Ligand code: 2HG
């Protein structure tokens with residue numbers, strides 16, 4: 202291995218899969234942010250909990266930083282290894298371990314892709330309801346690390362709601378069995394919940410016990426075209442009042458432009474400034490009548506200009522592609538990403554203020570808005586004007602993010618809704634968390650990871 206520390210690791214964990222192949226270092230050293238040059242020391246691909254524990258103990262002796270790694274689909278730089286860290290990939294630990302039909306839980310290893318969890322639940326007649334476009338590549342461990350949200354939070358909540366138990370290797374190598382699948386457990390601090398959303402800074406999630414639920418009756422999908430931003434929250438209120446919403450997602454014409462340029466079919470004969478994809482439970486006559494009533498009400502009020510229903514599964518998938526294809530269609534342009542949230546009640550005022558701010562600050566930039574508007578969560582992707590150097594572009598975006606963070610602070614919002622803080626949003630953490638909170642978070646970090654070796658530099662320094 203030409204590195205005495207790695208030789209020592211291999212001697213201690215015989216058979217450990219470890220690579221320093223430059224292609225592997227580049228592959229495992231970065232996530233979807235693509236802003237940092239990967240430079241890990243090596244990549245370890247353990248095959249068991251015991252191997253993970255041995256790696257963490259070795260890292261403490263050698264004082265080597267570790268970057269826990271799932272599917273690396275994150276957008277905040279939380280899984281980047283750019284400073285000689287050892288990447289600890291859970292990729293090989295990707296099995297379903299147990300299913301309990303009475304508890305309705307599925308116990309899995311952390312490296313299992315979200316889509317495989319969906320399939321495992323479906324095969325057992327049940328549903329794991331957290332879902333989003335990266336389902337094929339992201340892993341459940343990464344979902345837990347960021348408390349991932351996605352397109353069905355409006356109905357089912359975030360990842361946090363679906364974790365009945367966790368097995369976690371703490372910063373000193375101890376194995377913690379947190380909550381052990383219990384529904385009720387009033388026995389002190391809930392360390393499981395603390396671990397969820399901690400971005401790999403407190404422990405390495407190695408196994409998770411997931412709650413499953415009944416699959417809903419078939420839903421229906423509708424695409425709405427809106428003439429203005431102002432009507433957006435009113436349309437949401439009108440649909441929520443009449444229907445059980447499973448998703449309520451919004452995007453702008455610029456977003457649609459990129460998805461169509463990427464191969465999707467245009468949904469309407471003419472362009473509209475804003476769009477909503479909504480999915481509602483039912484699929485029966487009553488739901489259809491309620492959806493039609495909501496649509497007609499919005500049409501009469503002038504909040505909606507046009508609409509189309511996905512009549513078959515294939516049509517619904519086509520409508521969903523318009524929303525779910527946005528991130529992929531923007532990726533070649535290297536967008537600067539914002540993922541912000543406010544309470545739903547604060548959304549109209551926040552939208553008006555943010556729209557004015559961005560129109561003022563980004564007159565030359567392509568600004569693409571989309572997101573989970575029914576959860577108060579907006580994604581604002583900024584694309585560089587042609588020819589602008591990367592440094593100048595990022596500098597500009599960082600200055601505007603500061604203004605956005607100040608607006609969020611005034612509206613009681615969050616600088617990260619579902620992507621995590623990572624490296625990208627670290628400078629703005631104090632817009633969302635008070636000094637007292639951050640001091641406590643640092644204390645928690647020290648308690649779980651005394652030598653500061655787990656994902657150092659992410660979340661805070
Ligand atoms: C989504 O909602 C993801 O599609 C990605 O959270 C958001 O690319 C983004 O900014």
Ligand code: ZN
Nearest residue numbers: 351572580619
């Ligand atoms: Zn999202």
